[in-house]
């Protein structure tokens with residue numbers, strides 16, 4: 001359950017609630033000529049927000065809806081069936097369980113859309129602008145693009161005479177985007193969410209010129225799973241999808257990873273059982289549908305899952321508490337990222353990578369009462385749980401002393417929780433986040449990559465995380481997206497910090 005609970009901090013609720021469309025004028029038009037449409041122009045109509053001097057294009061489809069026979073298949077570039085398209089309303093989030101990151105526009109399996117924000121009237125004849133492409137977080141199980149309102153980012157860019165174009169790309173989640181196990185491997189259905197992102201970035205390369213964007217100046221940025229996804233795309237040494245990146249709280253090793261064919265098999269089996277696609281007693285042969293299947297016409301467990309209704313997928317997802325995550329598919333991810341980094345097999349493009357001080361606190365249940373639960377929590381998300389020797393060593397270097405635990409710098413205060421909470425939060429923060437960030441930085445430096453930067457964020461947003469979480473996962477998002485303003489209760493120094501981070505980005 002850890003991954004399900006950790007990914008749903010309340011901090012994005014604010015963005016979501018802040019997005020009802022304000023004063024608006026329909027009308028800005030941009031014509032793209034995607035190669036899949038044989039050079040035929042497709043005119044996209046967006047919305048102008050004159051009060052911000054911005055045009056917004058919402059729900060631009062970059063891929064065919066991954067439904068029906070396209071479920072569990074790599075994304076296919078969108079082929080338009082008409083020469084015009086209304087890009088005027090937010091897309092639903094990709095199919096996922098109800099949670100606070102969804103936004104206000106529901107969920108659908110038909111979800112491969114992107115949003116574009118530009119300075120008002122910008123177009124192919126304007127001076128080409130740098131492009132910032134956002135990859136949202138949500139532990140590869142949750143999230144969407146509709147909550148990420150880039151109005152403040154663009155406003156700051158315009159005010160400082162460094163305007164940018166903003167794009168956010170949606171990608172498939174949970175078993176639909178990040179299934180694992182032998183069936184998923186045999187059917188080439190691993191890492192589909194990463195393939196969606198690749199296609200979305202390719203769309204930006206091909207089409208952003210029409211919005212007045214410069215495809216040679218694309219910066220990828222993302223938070224949590226979004227940051228992890230970007231670092232995984234860095235494992236392609238020759239990537240041309242972007243020229244730089246900013247990873248907020250996520251590195252290659254943040255999500256546990258193993259070979260597709262042998263990792264999280266139990267998760268897939270449970271899913272098959274709960275969806276009625278495999279008999280409960282069956283192990284993992286997957287050759288035929290189990291006795292609980294009523295259809296009879298489908299020949300394999302995989303075909304059966306592929307043919308389920310979206311509602312049935314969600315129902316089964318709700319019953320399986322295990323992780324679905326990127327895996328070593330031999331294609332996008334060819335080996336353990338830890339090894340690939342050590343061997344220098346990654347892109348040498350510039351990047352910024354950073355963390356919040358207390359990354360671990362929102363991942364540890366407040367119900368923790370003793371040290372022996374450490375192994376329980378670690379086992380629940382590691383494909384190969386560490387043995388007792390390793391656990392003993394771990395507890396030695398992270399002693400049960402609250403003054404050393406996370407949230408850091410809070411002395412012996414335990415916030416009414418068992419002292420072990422701070423101990424385990426410290427382990428999780430380091431094991432998932434800080435250590436992986438530092439490994440990436442070390443390998444980048446050791447392999448002669450000169451343009452790398454890092455930060456450790458110590459300023460929490462106001463009123464978002466309870467005190468026991470300290471400067472928690474997601475701490476910087478409010479600042480980056482410009483929700484930190486005097487009107488929202490922040491002091492002058494915090495507003496200046498928000499402006500500074502926007503300027504850095």
Ligand SMILES: *[C@@H]1O[C@H](CO)[C@@H](O)[C@H](O)[C@H]1NC(C)=O
Pocket residue numbers: 018019020021022023056149150151
């Ligand atoms: C973005 O936020 C601004 C300010 O709150 C709001 O007026 C506008 O409608 C939002 N834009 C979108 C596309 O949601």
Ligand SMILES: *[C@@H]1O[C@H](CO)[C@@H](O)[C@H](O)[C@H]1NC(C)=O
Pocket residue numbers: 081082
């Ligand atoms: C074009 O595709 C959309 C869905 O993408 C569909 O709703 C619409 O009916 C199609 N129009 C035609 C003319 O086929």
Ligand SMILES: *[C@@H]1O[C@H](CO)[C@@H](O)[C@H](O)[C@H]1NC(C)=O
Pocket residue numbers: 098099100
């Ligand atoms: C989804 O969750 C929200 C709170 O996060 C709740 O208000 C809403 O009723 C839930 N919707 C459904 C369909 O469960």
Ligand SMILES: *[C@@H]1O[C@H](CO)[C@@H](O)[C@H](O)[C@H]1NC(C)=O
Pocket residue numbers: 237238
């Ligand atoms: C990257 O490009 C270089 C030079 O073109 C080539 O030698 C190398 O094989 C490529 N590496 C990968 C992993 O594609």
Ligand SMILES: *[C@@H]1O[C@H](CO)[C@@H](O)[C@H](O)[C@H]1NC(C)=O
Pocket residue numbers: 309311312315
């Ligand atoms: C999904 O679960 C709900 C609630 O238990 C149930 O009413 C519905 O029939 C289920 N749908 C499918 C397709 O299994």
Ligand SMILES: *[C@@H]1O[C@H](CO)[C@@H](O)[C@H](O)[C@H]1NC(C)=O
Pocket residue numbers: 264266267270319320321322323379380
């Ligand atoms: C998956 O979750 C179930 C409980 O639903 C648990 O028994 C099982 O050990 C978990 N499997 C893995 C691989 O974590």
Ligand SMILES: *[C@@H]1O[C@H](CO)[C@@H](O)[C@H](O)[C@H]1NC(C)=O
Pocket residue numbers: 369370371372373
């Ligand atoms: C640790 O906590 C768990 C869950 O509350 C409990 O079952 C177990 O007995 C405890 N172990 C020790 C050594 O106190």
Ligand SMILES: *[C@@H]1O[C@H](CO)[C@@H](O)[C@H](O)[C@H]1NC(C)=O
Pocket residue numbers: 387388389390
């Ligand atoms: C525990 O795992 C480590 C690392 O894989 C290994 O070196 C060690 O021998 C193992 N210890 C035991 C008791 O299995």
Ligand SMILES: *[C@@H]1O[C@H](CO)[C@@H](O)[C@H](O)[C@H]1NC(C)=O
Pocket residue numbers: 403411412
């Ligand atoms: C925390 O408590 C221990 C043991 O009671 C004490 O020795 C130590 O000085 C305390 N640390 C702080 C920072 O208060």
Ligand SMILES: CC(=O)N[C@H]1CO[C@H](CO)[C@@H](O)[C@@H]1O
Pocket residue numbers: 293294295296297298303304305307308
């Ligand atoms: C029970 C079940 O999922 N049956 C499906 C078998 O596959 C066909 C198409 O391949 C679907 O139409 C059925 O619904």
